[in-house]
Amino acid sequence: MHLLLVFVLQALWVSWCHATQHYPASWGHYDVCKSQVYAEDRLAWHYMACQPEATDMTKYLRVSLDPPNITCGDPPEMYCALENPYMCNNECDAETEELAHPPELMFDSEGRNPTTFWQSTSWKKYPKPLQVNITLSWNKTIELTDDIVLTFESGRPEQLVLEKSLDYGRTWQPYQFYAADCLDAFTMEPKAVHQLTQSSMLEIICTEVYSTGYVWKYDKTVRFEIKDRFALLAGPRLHNMASLYGQLDTTKNLRDFFTLTDLRIRLLRPATGATMVDENNLSRYFYAISDIKVQGRCKCNLHANSCVFDKGKLGCECEHNTTGPDCARCKRHFQGRAWSMGSYLPIPKGTANICIPNNLGTSVRPNASSLGVANRNQARVCDHVLLRCQNGGVCHHHQRCQCPAGFSGILCEKTQCQGDSCEELQSRQTALRPPPAAQTLPLALLSLIPSLLATRGLTSL
Ligand SMILES: [Ca+2]
Numbered sequence: 001m002h003l004l005l006v007f008v009l010q011a012l013w014v015s016w017c018h019a020t021q022h023y024p025a026s027w028g029h030y031d032v033c034k035s036q037v038y039a040e041d042r043l044a045w046h047y048m049a050c051q052p053e054a055t056d057m058t059k060y061l062r063v064s065l066d067p068p069n070i071t072c073g074d075p076p077e078m079y080c081a082l083e084n085p086y087m088c089n090n091e092c093d094a095e096t097e098e099l100a101h102p103p104e105l106m107f108d109s110e111g112r113n114p115t116t117f118w119q120s121t122s123w124k125k126y127p128k129p130l131q132v133n134i135t136l137s138w139n140k141t142i143e144l145t146d147d148i149v150l151t152f153e154s155g156r157p158e159q160l161v162l163e164k165s166l167d168y169g170r171t172w173q174p175y176q177f178y179a180a181d182c183l184d185a186f187t188m189e190p191k192a193v194h195q196l197t198q199s200s201m202l203e204i205i206c207t208e209v210y211s212t213g214y215v216w217k218y219d220k221t222v223r224f225e226i227k228d229r230f231a232l233l234a235g236p237r238l239h240n241m242a243s244l245y246g247q248l249d250t251t252k253n254l255r256d257f258f259t260l261t262d263l264r265i266r267l268l269r270p271a272t273g274a275t276m277v278d279e280n281n282l283s284r285y286f287y288a289i290s291d292i293k294v295q296g297r298c299k300c301n302l303h304a305n306s307c308v309f310d311k312g313k314l315g316c317e318c319e320h321n322t323t324g325p326d327c328a329r330c331k332r333h334f335q336g337r338a339w340s341m342g343s344y345l346p347i348p349k350g351t352a353n354i355c356i357p358n359n360l361g362t363s364v365r366p367n368a369s370s371l372g373v374a375n376r377n378q379a380r381v382c383d384h385v386l387l388r389c390q391n392g393g394v395c396h397h398h399q400r401c402q403c404p405a406g407f408s409g410i411l412c413e414k415t416q417c418q419g420d421s422c423e424e425l426q427s428r429q430t431a432l433r434p435p436p437a438a439q440t441l442p443l444a445l446l447s448l449i450p451s452l453l454a455t456r457g458l459t460s461l
Contacts, residue, residue, distance in 0.1 A: 029348055033305050033319035039392025039404050047320060047390060049342035049350025050305040054145035057138065057294045058107045060309050065103060066133040072119045073100050078283060079122060082155050082273050085281040092119055103134070106292045110151075117153045117290035122283045123270060132287060134265040136294070137169060140314035141326050144258045146295035148224040153288040155271025156211055159185045162224055165262040172264060176224050177206035185268075193225040201232045202257050220290075226258065245344035259299055265292075302342025302350060303327035321355035330355030354390070356411055391415075 033050035036043050065071065072079075073094030080088035093099040101119035108116055123130040148162070162175040179185035188206035196203060210222040227238070234244040248255050270285045278284060298307035300316035304327050307316050318327035320342070321334035330339045336356035343351040389401035393412030396402055403412035 030302065030344070030350060031305055033303070033352070037392060040394075042392070042394055044389060044392045044394075046392075047352035047354050049302040049344060049352055050319065051300060051302055052297045052305055052307045052316070054295055054297045057142055057296045058136075058292060060140075060314050061107075061136045061138050061294075062312075063103050063106070064135045064137070066135070070120050070132050071102060072121050072286065077122060079119075079286065080281055080283045082271060082284050085278060085284055088283060101288070106134075106289045110291050115153060115290040117288045119154075120267075120270075120287040123277075123285035124282050126277060126279060126282050126285070129268065130270055130285065130287075132267040134267070134289075135169065136263045136265075136292070138261055138314060139168065141166070141259060141261050141299040142296045142314075143255075143299045144226050144260070144294070144296045147226050147228075147293070148263070149291070149293040150222040150265065150289060151220050151291040152222065152271075153220065153290045154286060155273060156220065156222055157267050157270055157287065158211055158272060159268035160211075160222065161266040161268065163264040163266060164260040165264070166256065166260055169262045174204050175263075176204065178210050178222060179206060179208060180211040182206035182208055193228045196229070196232065198232050201229050202253060229257075242347040245347060249344045263294065298326075300327045302344070303352075320352050333358050354413075356413075 030049050030051045031053065032048060034045050034047045037046045038044075071094070072092035076091060076093035076095075076099070078088055079090040079092060080086070081090070091099050092101055094102075101117055103118045105116040106118045110116070120130070120132055157178070158180040160178045162178070163172045164175050165172050177186045177188060179190075182188045182190040186206050190208045191203075191205040192207055192209050193205070196205070210219075212219070230238055230244055233247050234240050238244070267287050270287050272285060298304070298314055298316050300307065300318065301322070303320045303322040304316035304318050307314055313325075315325045316327045318324070320327070321331045322339065323329060323331045328339070328341075334355040334357055336358050339355060340353040342353050345351065389395050389403075389412055391407045391412045392404045393401035393407065401410065401412050403409070406416055408414045408416050
């Protein structure tokens with residue numbers, strides 16, 4: 001029986017204090033969705049932007065190959081070494097465990113000797129191209145947080161395209177082209193990632209850096225460089241994540257660039273190690289991949305700090321009254337205003353942009369309190385169990401939140417600004433989020449944090 005497997009994308013050891021001690025303040029911590037604060041001697045919820053911790057996403061994918069029968073060993077085949085056509089003692093046999101090279105060996109944990117790898121059939125139909133599509137599907141939107149790394153065990157391909165899908169494999173876009181000769185293979189000028197600038201960081205390039213011939217023994221990896229692109233905004237060693245997060249917040253293209261539901265590795269031409277293919281010994285040419293690394297996190301729109309793998313499917317554990325696999329909509333009865341993703345800003349705690357109850361429109365009429373008495377069935381605006389009043393607001397007769405100084409709004413979700421800071425706040429609000437009325441900016445809350453009691457709504461194994 002397939003047991004419920006829950007993985008907690010929240011690193012418990014990174015407590016708030018620990019994090020502030022060891023990371024630059026600008027890194028930002030989005031590891032809790034809410035915490036309790038004391039305001040005027042009362043406990044209240046303070047909501048924050050939150051996201052799951054980055055993790056090894058290869059544990060949660062489904063892999064498929066096209067053509068499906070491209071894995072070696074059926075029938076058994078002998079292979080020669082690419083660098084030595086007379087060294088032909090590698091046998092692939094799908095029926096024998098020690099000699100089989102199924103796709104799952106691309107994702108097992110390496111570190112053993114010898115390595116384990118998936119291997120294709122050889123290029124026995126040359127000159128017909130030997131092409132394989134390897135598709136990795138998560139059935140969930142995820143965000144990349146580190147480089148994608150492919151490790152090849154028999155020379156890196158001379159031509160390959162990495163593609164991604166944002167719609168579960170219906171449409172595909174290239175991420176990067178790789179070739180020993182970019183002009184020849186894709187009629188693209190070769191470019192390396194370090195040639196990119198802030199303004200060109202989302203450019204799709206063809207690189208020759210990972211396709212060199214005979215040095216394969218020493219360099220087996222092919223990379224899609226996420227961190228180098230992050231560094232264009234966050235600086236070398238990613239010391240200014242605030243800058244990156246700020247850009248992610250305001251630029252949809254940038255967010256989407258690192259977001260995907262599927263990856264496709266299109267192997268177009270294997271390593272040949274020479275200019276000419278040796279037609280008398282085609283057993284030298286094949287693909288073999290020992291490892292694929294994909295680090296990322298579930299995309300939860302900054303409304304969840306954990307993600308669950310249940311019955312083979314990933315899903316965010318949504319907070320802030322949101323729901324759906326990506327927390328991309330408000331829960332039923334919490335559609336009092338339009339859904340909005342959380343915001344990384346202000347650094348480091350961000351803004352939760354919680355969904356609020358439907359009935360607030362009627363509850364805030366001037367005579368609402370008397371209606372509350374007259375009509376006992378009227379829905380509640382707030383209570384002491386759910387503590388819906390934000391920013392230290394206190395619930396009165398289930399009908400209104402009494403807000404502390406500096407806050408207003410039905411749930412005390414609005415920051416009242418004064419003097420110079422008011423203008424600054426308003427201009428930021430306008431610049432960052434088009435419908436400013438629907439946003440919250442609990443800047444002043446940072447002053448309440450000394451009495452912060454972090455609570456972590458986590459599900460454990
Ligand atoms: Ca392996």
